Amino acid sequence: MDRNLTASSSKVRIPRSDVWSGDSGSVTMLGQVEQGGIMGLFDHWHPVLSISKLSSKPTKITLGGRDITLFRTASGNIGAIDDCCVHRRASLSKGTVVGERLQCGYHGWTYDIEGEAESPGTPKLRACARHYDVTVNEGFIWIKSAGVEAELPKFDTAGYEFVCAKPYAIKAPLEVVLDNFTEVEHTPTTHANFGYDLSRMSEVKTTVEGNEASVRVVNTGPQKKTPWIVQQLAGLKTGDTFTDDWVTYFSPVYTIYEQFWNDPKNGKERRDRYRIWVFFNPINNDETQLVIFAYLRARTAARRTFIQLTRPILSLIVDIEVVCDVKMIESLADKSPEIEGMKLSRFDKVLGMNRERIDRIYRGRSVTTREGVNV
Ligand code: FES
Numbered sequence: 001m002d003r004n005l006t007a008s009s010s011k012v013r014i015p016r017s018d019v020w021s022g023d024s025g026s027v028t029m030l031g032q033v034e035q036g037g038i039m040g041l042f043d044h045w046h047p048v049l050s051i052s053k054l055s056s057k058p059t060k061i062t063l064g065g066r067d068i069t070l071f072r073t074a075s076g077n078i079g080a081i082d083d084c085c086v087h088r089r090a091s092l093s094k095g096t097v098v099g100e101r102l103q104c105g106y107h108g109w110t111y112d113i114e115g116e117a118e119s120p121g122t123p124k125l126r127a128c129a130r131h132y133d134v135t136v137n138e139g140f141i142w143i144k145s146a147g148v149e150a151e152l153p154k155f156d157t158a159g160y161e162f163v164c165a166k167p168y169a170i171k172a173p174l175e176v177v178l179d180n181f182t183e184v185e186h187t188p189t190t191h192a193n194f195g196y197d198l199s200r201m202s203e204v205k206t207t208v209e210g211n212e213a214s215v216r217v218v219n220t221g222p223q224k225k226t227p228w229i230v231q232q233l234a235g236l237k238t239g240d241t242f243t244d245d246w247v248t249y250f251s252p253v254y255t256i257y258e259q260f261w262n263d264p265k266n267g268k269e270r271r272d273r274y275r276i277w278v279f280f281n282p283i284n285n286d287e288t289q290l291v292i293f294a295y296l297r298a299r300t301a302a303r304r305t306f307i308q309l310t311r312p313i314l315s316l317i318v319d320i321e322v323v324c325d326v327k328m329i330e331s332l333a334d335k336s337p338e339i340e341g342m343k344l345s346r347f348d349k350v351l352g353m354n355r356e357r358i359d360r361i362y363r364g365r366s367v368t369t370r371e372g373v374n375v
């Protein structure tokens, strides 16, 4: 399958409901100014659904507390509009696609991909549902507010082979999920295979470097004990020097991981290197959807073929590790995103840096109070 499908963007047009009136309004945790204000979160592209999951039936997704209907028209265009009919609020995801329009199941009003509504019973009536810009990239449907400028995240996968792309829903706020995915102190005890040796955790070096737009963390230390079969498949050995080097960006919130192993005796890099993109989509204030795109380096044609043949197993290995994180995050005694009151370690410096950028870049708030965290 071509993983970079042709983009299918709807035309640029700002619905009245999205124009910032300049009202201050009240700000929710998701950064939405609720009364006629700008919606920071929707100003970024988010991968919301695998293209393979969108059939001829409309599908509802939830992002930033909003239910949104995705639908594919007869000609193949993809529309994204609020999942609420402007007539009497029926759920449009329960409607039907008829040609180039989505038909509401209640009274039969129809919508095009730009949200323009037509009423069979009152043809002169003019109405419009909020719609979103849509594109397809890496096998996923991405959406953002119609008409806003936003850069689509880049996928530099040259020399790498696709392993898997998968969403996971986690019952925890964005910050709490990102906290887990941007420190390695949990890897000895939380993870099944990838991570550091608990008895040698004090040897693990971690460096954190932030700039205006991103935060980079580089970790190196001894790989923990891992089953023989995983060592063969993942091209590593217990005791290798494991490097987990990542950069987190905030438009939208996502992290790109570079993971590799070196022979501790001669420093030579092992066969495999993973490159993994993890997107953190807030479903609402209490739930976050991860979307993971995993790639594995393939330096030769034979290696590429091997990865293709073993893809289900490699995908399972990635899945096992992610599920370890999901279970741990969901079992936390307190899932408040606030870090005040926590006793933080040397691995947690990134928590405050991430929050400052989530507030400023992702949610578009001007308040920056959480950069400094004493560890
Ligand atoms: S509620 Fe959708 S057409 Fe009436």
Ligand SMILES: [Fe+2]
Pocket: 180, 181, 186, 187, 190, 191, 325
């Ligand atoms: Fe983890």
